[in-house]
Amino acid sequence: MDTEATAAEADVPEIDLVKQAQAGDTEAFDQLVSRFRTRVFGMIYNMVHNEQDAWDLSQDSFLKAWKSIARFRGQSSFYTWLYRIVMNVTIDAMRKKQVKGGGAEFNDEIQLKEIDPASRTVPHADALPHERMEHKEIRGRIDDAIAQLSPEHRAVILMKEIEDMQYHEIAESLGCSIGTVMSRLFYARKKLQNLLRDVYENV
Numbered sequence: 508m509d510t511e512a513t514a515a516e517a518d519v520p521e522i523d524l525v526k527q528a529q530a531g532d533t534e535a536f537d538q539l540v541s542r543f544r545t546r547v548f549g550m551i552y553n554m555v556h557n558e559q560d561a562w563d564l565s566q567d568s569f570l571k572a573w574k575s576i577a578r579f580r581g582q583s584s585f586y587t588w589l590y591r592i593v594m595n596v597t598i599d600a601m602r603k604k605q606v607k608g609g610g611a612e613f614n615d616e617i618q619l620k621e622i623d624p625a626s627r628t629v630p631h632a633d634a635l636p637h638e639r640m641e642h643k644e645i646r647g648r649i650d651d652a653i654a655q656l657s658p659e660h661r662a663v664i665l666m667k668e669i670e671d672m673q674y675h676e677i678a679e680s681l682g683c684s685i686g687t688v689m690s691r692l693f694y695a696r697k698k699l700q701n702l703l704r705d706v707y708e709n710v
Contacts, residue, residue: 590680660695
């Protein structure tokens, strides 16, 4: 019976769930959360590179979405509307953290999920195949470079390169013009190329 119920829930159109949630149906909103939780967490994690912070910001984002859902007018997809909330919550949190930390952008504790937590301080060259180690080092360098971007620049890079979103979708999600998105992408890519110049030269 549970399997049948789950299948039936999966068949409910997104717009119907939104309307039910707008009428105060918390179960309908829970279904929306279930549909988008993984993507939201993934995007936030790519921004903040801390699992606990990503979960906390995911919860904050969904809570804000629940409180604001009556204002959703369906002019864009629900996900684009939700994405805008997620980005606002995440960028605000990152700005506050930078202020508290004295403005330092670089964090040498940032790492990709597949990298061993000790790999930044303990050499593993003898324990891993050369190619695999090289690949991880490059991925780590790219990760560190992205971490040095401002929250706004980091957001557009991740939304374009990781999420493969269109310019107009990014603009809607960030509440800015397409020209602003293109400008931020240009400067973000330029900074990444400068930070990673030696990586590109040695590839």
